[in-house]
Amino acid sequence: MIYEAAFVVRPDASEEAVASIKSSLAEVFKNFGAEALVNDSWGVKTFAQQTESGLKKGAYHYVMYKSSQGAVNSEIDRRFGINEFVVRHLIVKLGDDKDQAEIVKNYKNPNHSQASAEVDDDGGFEGGEDKDKKMHSKRKSCWFSAKKTSPDWKDPKTYSWLVNEFGKISPARVTGLTPKFQRRANDAIKRGRNMLLISYQSNEVAR
DSSP, X not given: OEEEEEEEEOTTOOHHHHHHHHHHHHHHHHHHTOEEEEEEEEEEEEOSSOOTTOOOEEEEEEEEEEOSOTHHHHHHHHHHHHOTTEXXXXXXXXXXXXXXXXXXXXXXXXXXXXXXXXXXXXXXXESHHHHHXXXXXXXXXXXXXXXXXXXXXXXGGGTGGGBOTTSOBOOHHHHOOOHHHHHHHHHHHHHHXXXXXXXXXXXXXXX
């Protein structure tokens, strides 16, 4: 199976601490026969909502990997959970080994995919694409189906338009999304909130 794992490190963590986390992850991969397919860093972001302890920023790291042993995820989760420098982490199953080439090809660094969008004062995105999404909503047609794309928790741009200023997720009768894509959007928003990429209380996104 193909999986992805992302983790957020405290902004005051030293280079040695970050290297230790990555070394621990590599050790888990070796022990379970897993193979890293993508390693990426998204840099330091200002959280959409500060943590319970008051942290406002964190460094985001990402890895996509292949493993035939599901237990690898439990061990990664355990190690992230006990590391004092890891603020948030998430593990998601992406698909089967046979789809590896397509899954890797479709990976996009969220910083790059948002580069052409201008963020307005309310945390939303301005421009032609946002207007297109709203037009689809008015016509009660599914924007994701029409564009042959899908909401991605890694990129708030793909789902922040589905959240209102109070943090409420718009229902399908308003968005025009099909049940399948409404479920995917709900999952993406929940994962994005867990990773502090979008606020629980508004549509404010990490920057």
